[in-house]
Amino acid sequence: MTVDRLLPTPEAHDLLDLTHELVTRELAGKVDDFEARGEFPREVLRTLGRSGLLGLPYPEADGGAGQPYEVYVQVLEVLASTWLGIAEAVSVHTLSCLPVAHFGTDEQRKTLPDMLGGELLGAFALSEPQGGSDAAALTTRATADGDAWVVTGTKAWITHGGQADFYNLFCRTGGPGPKGISCLLADATTPGLLPQQPERLMGLRSSAPAQIVLDGARVPRERLVGADGGGFAIAMQALDAGRLGIAACAVGLAQGALDYATGYARERTQFGQPIGRFQGLGFMLADMATQISAARALLLAAARLKDAGRPFSMEAAKAKLFATDMAMRVTTDAVQVLGGAGYVSDHPAERWFREAKVLQIVEGTNQIQRMVIARSLLG
Numbered sequence: 122m123t124v125d126r127l128l129p130t131p132e133a134h135d136l137l138d139l140t141h142e143l144v145t146r147e148l149a150g151k152v153d154d155f156e157a158r159g160e161f162p163r164e165v166l167r168t169l170g171r172s173g174l175l176g177l178p179y180p181e182a183d184g185g186a187g188q189p190y191e192v193y194v195q196v197l198e199v200l201a202s203t204w205l206g207i208a209e210a211v212s213v214h215t216l217s218c219l220p221v222a223h224f225g226t227d228e229q230r231k232t233l234p235d236m237l238g239g240e241l242l243g244a245f246a247l248s249e250p251q252g253g254s255d256a257a258a259l260t261t262r263a264t265a266d267g268d269a270w271v272v273t274g275t276k277a278w279i280t281h282g283g284q285a286d287f288y289n290l291f292c293r294t295g296g297p298g299p300k301g302i303s304c305l306l307a308d309a310t311t312p313g314l315l316p317q318q319p320e321r322l323m324g325l326r327s328s329a330p331a332q333i334v335l336d337g338a339r340v341p342r343e344r345l346v347g348a349d350g351g352g353f354a355i356a357m358q359a360l361d362a363g364r365l366g367i368a369a370c371a372v373g374l375a376q377g378a379l380d381y382a383t384g385y386a387r388e389r390t391q392f393g394q395p396i397g398r399f400q401g402l403g404f405m406l407a408d409m410a411t412q413i414s415a416a417r418a419l420l421l422a423a424a425r426l427k428d429a430g431r432p433f434s435m436e437a438a439k440a441k442l443f444a445t446d447m448a449m450r451v452t453t454d455a456v457q458v459l460g461g462a463g464y465v466s467d468h469p470a471e472r473w474f475r476e477a478k479v480l481q482i483v484e485g486t487n488q489i490q491r492m493v494i495a496r497s498l499l500g
């Protein structure tokens with residue numbers, strides 16, 4: 122079903138049309154193969170970069186497309202309705218550009234056109250094996266030594282780990298707690314920056330994260346992004362925006378699952394009629410569609426707050442929480458609508474079901490989102 126979108130400009134309509142065209146031409150025929158082989162689709166991302174989709178919400182003066190988040194998240198949605206791995210890669214890359222775009226020095230910002238044009242792929246290295254949810258407890262240490270920071274530690278669950286050209290390394294340059302954390306911009310070629318084997322995932326296999334071991338990696342002193350000790354606040358602000366991206370991925374994934382299940386329920390007959398005509402399944406599809414619309418409304422409300430320059434942390438957390446829990450329910454029901462066919466890999470429903478699960482975990486588990494919302498409510 123075509124989603125009836127209210128977009129702010131004719132340009133945004135063109136952008137959504139272009140995205141649909143790219144999905145049909147570049148994504149739809151490749152997704153199953155890349156997911157089955159667990160291969161990272163770098164060339165597909167280059168194509169999206171050349172089409173302007175890797176820097177959508179950044180100013181044109183920096184090499185971006187100057188689009189509001191309201192539009193950017195809807196582009197992500199369309200990508201995710203066919204290939205979550207690609208949509209998530211675009212979202213994480215966009216997140217990874219934020220520290221330099223918002224806090225970088227003039228020198229650091231010279232790389233922005235290549236980042237936003239997709240020539241350089243980014244990674245966001247915050248989590249560690251012992252510190253995922255409790256990000257302020259990270260232990261990777263950066264020590265000033267002459268003209269460099271010497272970085273030692275291990276980063277975990279890093280999307281684009283081993284594929285990225287640049288890494289935002291969140292490291293401890295000071296004492297314990299959030300005020301002791303800084304952000305360093307490291308090139309992938311930095312000696313001592315050692316990506317490990319990709320994780321073997323339940324789903325999202327074309328975009329598997331990897332650990333990054335930092336074994337005395339020397340990052341030039343001028344690659345400190347923002348203030349010494351300002352890294353945690355940078356990470357949190359980037360994640361606020363990133364959570365809108367993950368919510369968009371969830372809405373798109375669920376929309377893809379609904380569309381497929383609806384098509385199946387129209388075609389498949391039992392007891393002499395299409396199965397969608399049975400109230401049990403018709404109501405299930407109706408509930409799926411309603412939940413998707415509710416999640417999209419929450420997402421767009423949060424994105425519009427961000428576009429208006431208003432605080433949006435709590436709304437981003439609500440959107441991420443609601444949309445990703447919704448995607449889990451909707452993809453579960455999509456498998457049910459297909460019955461036995463939903464449980465085999467001849468149909469994409471089982472893949473979407475596996476993929477939905479990860480969205481409840483990444484960029485802050487849904488328990489962390491509830492913590493963010495509760496703290497905002499209670500002060």
Ligand code: CAA
Pocket residue numbers: 213245246247248253254255256257278279280281299330353354357358360361434483484485486489492493
């Ligand atoms: N924006 C700006 N500043 C913020 C902020 C925000 N959204 N949230 C917190 N801060 C600031 C606070 O104001 C505070 O500063 P002050 O003391 O100056 O006021 C400081 O940061 C510490 O804040 P908290 O006391 O709230 O910190 P906390 O330790 O209690 O943690 C948390 C808060 C929300 C639980 C946070 O740790 C969190 O979001 N955890 C989840 C991390 C996460 O999402 N990880 C996934 C990363 S994804 C990844 O790494 C892989 C990838 O490929 C993308």
